[in-house]
Amino acid sequence: MPPVIIPVMNFALAAPEIFLLIMTCIIMLVDLYSAEENREGRLYFLSLFTLIVTAIMLCMQVSAAGDSAGIGFAFNRMFIIDGMSVLLRIAITLSVAMVIVYSRAYLAARKLFSGEFILLILFATLGMMVMVSANHFVSLYLGLELLALSSYAMVALNRDSVTSSEAAMKYFILGALASGLLLYGLSMIYGATGSLDVTTVAKIIEGSRANDPLITFGLVFVVAGLSFKLGVVPFHMWIPDVYHGAPTAMTLFIGSAPKIAAFGFIMRILADSMGGAVGDWQNLLIIMAVLSLALGNIVAIAQTNLKRMLAYSTISHMGFLLLGILSGTKSGYSSAMFYILSYTMMTMAGFAMIMLLSRTGFEADRLEDLKGLNQRSPWYAFLMLMVMFSMAGIPPLLGFWAKLAVLEAALNAGYTWLVVFAVLMSVIGAFYYLRIIKLMYFDAPLDASPIIATAGFRGLLAVNAFGLLALGLFPGALMTACLNAIQRSL
C-alpha cells in the first residue's frame, strides 16, 4: 500500500483570509436581518472593522511568518507568505478600507450603499489577497477571477445608468478575453514544464529550459493577459471607458487596490516563476512601457473629463511601473513596489476629490468643475494641488521619489535611452496636471455652492493628501520597507 501523503495545510498562515471570509458571510446575514434605517451604519462599521482587524492580523505576520528567511507555505504550497505578500496585503486592506470611507456619502446619496456593494468589495479584497500570496498557477487564477467577477458586478451596480452598464459590459468582455489569454499561456507553460507550482516552474525554467520555444510562446500570452489587468498599452482600451462610465466610487476602487494586486500577480508570475526567462519578457515590457508612457501622457492632454484624464494618467503611471519591473533586479522590483504604493495613495486622493465636489444628481467629473476651487475652499484646493504635483513627480512630494526610484532602477539596468524618454514624457504629463492647478487657482468658479463632507471623509482626505507631503519629506521608511519585503521574498 503506497504511503498516504497528508498535505501540509498550515491554516494558521491563512488566518487573515479566513477571518475576512467568515466576516463577509456574517455581514451578508447582518444585511438581511437589519432594518432599513440602521442598515447603512451597520454595514459601514462592520466592514471597516473587518478590514482593519484583517490588517492588524497581517501586521502580526510581519514578524511571525514562516521560517528563518521569513517565508511560509500553506495548503500544500499553493499559498505563500513572504515579505512581499504581507506588505502588499496590508496595503490592499487599508486602501479598501479607505475606499469604503470615501465612498459612503457618495453612494448613499445615489442609493448604492447597499449590502451588495460591501459584499462585492470584500470578496474582491479576498481575491486580491489570494492573488498576491498564491504560489500556484491555479490559486493565482482563482484569486484573479474572484477579484475580476466582483469588479464587473461593482461597475454594473448602478444598473439604471446606461454608461455604467456599457462600461461593465466592456470590462467584462475584455476581462474575460484577457483571462483566456492568460490561461492559454499558463497551459503552455504547464505543457513545457509539467508543473503548475511557481517554485517548481521557476527551477525548471532556470535550468536548461529557458530557451524552449513553448515557454517563450506561452510567455507572450501570459504577458498579454497580465498587461490587460495592469492596463498598459496596447491592452489599455478598457481603462478610459470603465473609469469614465463606472460610478466614481467604483472607479476609485478599480484604480487603487486592484493595481496593487495586479503588481503582486505580475511579480509572482514573471519574477518568481519565470525569472529564468527574464531576457524574454524584458523586451516585451520595454515596448509596452514606451507605448504606455507615450500614449498615456499625450492622449491625457486632449481629455475634458477628469475621470478620463486620470484614466490616461493611470496608463502612463503603469508605464513608469514597468520601468521598475523590467530592470529584473531585486532593487528594481522594490522600486516598482514603492511606485505602486505611492501611485495608489495619489490616485485615491484624486478620485476622492471628484467625489467631494459631486452632489446628488451631479457628477463633478468635468475639468471645468474644478474651476476656482481656491476661491471656494483654499484648503481643498491646496490638497488637490499636492495630489497633482505629486502625480507630476515634483518634489518634495511622494510621486517624485517613486519616479526617482524606478528611473534609478532602469538606468542601473543600462536603459539610459528609456530613462531619457520617460523623462521627456513626464514633462508632457506635467502639462495636464498643471492645467488642473491652473483651473483651481487661476480661474473664477462656475459654481459657488458650499462643499459639504462628513468628518470622516474630510479627515481621511487630509491625511491622505498630507501623507503625500509627509512621505515626500521622509520617504526612507517606506522605501526600506519595500526593499526588505522584496528581499524576504522568493
Added chain:
Amino acid sequence: MQSSSLILSMTIWVPILAGVLTLFLNSDQQKNAARWVALAGSLFGLAVAIPLWMNFDNSTAAMQFVERTSWVSRFNINYALGVDGISMLFVLLNSFTTVLVVIAAWEVIQEKVSQYLAAFLIMSGLINGVFSATDAILFYLFFEAMLIPMFLIIGVWGGPNRVYAAVKFFLYTLLGSLLMLAAFIYLYNVTNGSFDISDFHRVALSQDVQIMLFLAFFASFAVKVPMWPVHTWLPDAHVEAPTGGSVILAAITLKIGAYGFLRFNLPIAPDASHALAGFMITLSLIAVVYIGFVALAQADMKKLVAYSSISHMGFVTLGFFIFNVQGMEGGLVQMISHGFISAAMFLCIGVLYDRVHSREISAYGGVVNTMPKFAFFAVFFGMANAGLPATSGFVGEFMVILGAIKVNFWYAFLAATTLILGAAYTLWMVKRVIFGEVANDNVRTLTDINGREMLFLSVLVAAVLVMGIYPQPVTEVMHVSVDALLKHVAAGKLN
C-alpha cells in the same frame, strides 16, 4: 572647517515656517496680521543669515557651516548643507531681497494677501536651500519645489496673459531639470551609490560621458539663466508676474542658473567645459549683443528690463567660460550687482504701475515734474544698469571685459558693446518716461513716493554704491573658492 551649526538650516526653515504661519491668516480681517508676520519672518530670516557673513572663513575653499544627516538611506541621500565663497553671498542676497519684496507688497497686494506673502517666504527658504545643498538630490528637491510657489505667484497675481506665462515658465524649467535628474542618477551609479556633489566632482569620466552630462546640466541651467536661444520664457514671465515676482525672478532665480554652471557643469565635466567653451561663449555674446538690440526695441518697460537682464546674464556666462580669475569673479560680482539693480528697476516700474496701471513707455513722460524724488531713484538705477563707474554695475562688467581681453580681443570688444547698448536702451527709456513735458492727465495727477517706497529704494541705492565703490570685501569672500574651482577645471578629469 567650522564645527557643525544650524545656521544654514535656519536660513531655510525660518522663512518656510513663517510662510506656513502666514498662510493661516487668510481672512480679510487678518490682512495686516499676515503682513506683519511675513515682515517679521523675512527680517528674522535675514538676521539668521547674517552670521554667515560674520563668521565666514575667507582662507578656505572647503564647504563651511556644514550640516549632514542621513535622510533616505535606501539611496544614500543625505540632508547635507554647506556654503563656500561662491554660494554664501547668494544666501545673503536672497534673504535680503525677500525683505524688500515683503515691504514692496505692503499696500499693493490686496487680494489673497496671506497666500501671496506665504508663497514668497516659502520660496525664499527653498532658494536658500538651493544655494546651500551639497547633496544632489537635496539640491534637486529645492530646485524643483521652488517652481511650485513661482508658478502660483505668476498665475494668480500676474497680468492679463499670466496663465500662458506661468505654464510656459513651468514646463520650460521642468524639462531642463528632469534631464539634470537623469544625469544625477547616472552619476549616482558611476560613483557607486553616492549623491554627494563633491563625489561627483572627483569621479573620473570619459570625454563623451562628460559631454553628455554637460549637455544635461546645460539644459537645466541654460533655461534658468536664461541663455539665448532658450530665453523666451523670461520676457513673458517677467511681464506677467507681479512686481515681487519679477524682483525674485530677476534678482535670484536667474542666479541659480549661473550658480548651477559653477557648481555642476564646470567641476563635474571640466574637459567638456573646455571643449564646449567656444559654444558657450558664442551663446553668451549673442545674448549680450543681440538681446541688447532687442531691448532697445521694447515698448514695455518690464520687457525692456527683462531683456536687459538676459543681456547682463550673458556677461556672467561669458565670464565663467573664459576660465580666468577676473572673468569668474567678474561674473559673480555681476550676478550680485544685477541682483540689486534689476530688483531696483522692477521696483521702480512697480511704483509707476501701481499708480497708473500701465507698463507702456508711451503712457508716461515728464514724470519728474510730479514725482521728483522718484525721478532721482529712477535715474540713479538707470545709470547703474548702464554700468556707470562707481555703481556696482560697472565693477562686474569691467572685470569680465578685463578677463576676456586676455583670452581674445574680439570677445572683449563684443562684450564691451554692452556699455553702449546698455546705456542706450536704459537711458532712452529713462528719458522717455521721466523727462520731457508732462504727457497726460495720469502723469499730472501722480503722487510722489511715500516713506515705504523711499525706504526700500534707498536701501538699494546704498547697496549699489557700496558694491560699486568698495567691492573688495565681496571679492575676498569668493577669491579662494574661485581659485580652487579654476585649478580643478584646469586639471581635468581624463585619466
